[in-house]
Amino acid sequence: MTRALSAIKRLRLSAIEKGMARVEFFPIDVDYITGASGRGIIRIFGRTLDEKRVCIYDDSFEPYFYVLPKRKEDVRALVDKLMLLKIKDNERLAYVTRAEPLKKMFLGKEVDVVKVFVNHPKDVSALRDDVMMFKEVEEKFETDISFYRRYLIDKNITPLMSCAAEGEEIESDVAADIVIKAKNIKQEGDVFIKNPRILAFDIEVSSQQRMPDGEKDPIVMLAFHGSDGFSKVITWKEFPQAKKEVEFVADEGTLILKFKEVIQEYKPDYLAGYFSDGFDFPYIKERADKYKIKLNLGLDRGLVKFSRRAGVSTAKIAGIAHIDVFKF
Secondary structure (H helix, E strand, O other): OHHHHHHHHOOOEEEEEOOEEEEEEEEEEEEEEEOOOOOEEEEEEEEOOOOOEEEEEEOOOOOEEEEEEOOHHHHHHHHHHHHOOEEEEOOEEEEEEEEEEEEEEEOOEEEEEEEEEEOOOHHHHHHHHHHOOOOOEEEEEOOOOOHHHHHHHHHOOOOOEEEEEEEEEOOOOOOOOEEEEEEEEEEEEEEEOOOOOEEEEEEEEOOOOOOOOOOOOOEEEEEEEEOOOOEEEEEOOOOOOOOOOEEEOOOHHHHHHHHHHHHHHHOOOEEEEOOHHHHHHHHHHHHHHHOOOOOOOOOOOOOOEEEEEOOEEEEEEOOEEEEEHHHO
16 A cells, blocks of 8 residues: 555656656557658557646557468568568558567467568558468468557556656647657556546437437537536526526537537546447537537547447547447
């Protein structure tokens, strides 16, 4: 207990040398962006013990995967071929930057493999099928691990547990109190975040049919509840004897603007909903588009990003972990 309390007290920003800074924080969300050089840059969003928001940039990590040669004697020739591998991926050029022979355990046996480093995280998926065309290749491995997950695995970083980053404190458009371009980052101790800020939300739609139509059926009510007891209901349908947490607005467009405002002011670590991936967020976006309102909720001022994989939709917000409880 004493060691844990001591570690908690150390979660602060302090100068370690001229032009350098150190911050201890709890990682909450991780993604990557493409830098000016065309390479991937890891971003880690988190919070310090004293409630400051943190954004850490790390441009030192390289995307990679493994290939298994058919014979040990094929390794050298395979390395040479891999170094020449380049393909056009839409408007990008995907290519190998390094290929290193090494030994790995495979099915309980030590084997010779080649670790293939590529220029950009997207190059892994772009090149993984092409490497199988080489006659020297038996199999490819670890091509389905996302760049930021690979980063967490290799760095032994567990989200929500105390980490330390050292580097240069920089200016940024990111909505964070502390922004650092890291030279070193690692997990420190086993202190778990306490009392993360969680904000749950839900919408109600006026519709004459069982499934609302986002083109014509308006959102009439929006509700929030926070982990600290915060509660708010926003609606443009007025009624008498409303409770104090109810706020009336002029119209649906104003309601959507209030949706953004509450999230930005509450500054949640987690935004939670029930079927919010499948309904609430896509519906809010469709209605926001109608009023030309941008859902720029990310700490990087970016829009909510929507993706679909295996028939399941996902809404992602940079710096805020969105959790659809329905999926659990």
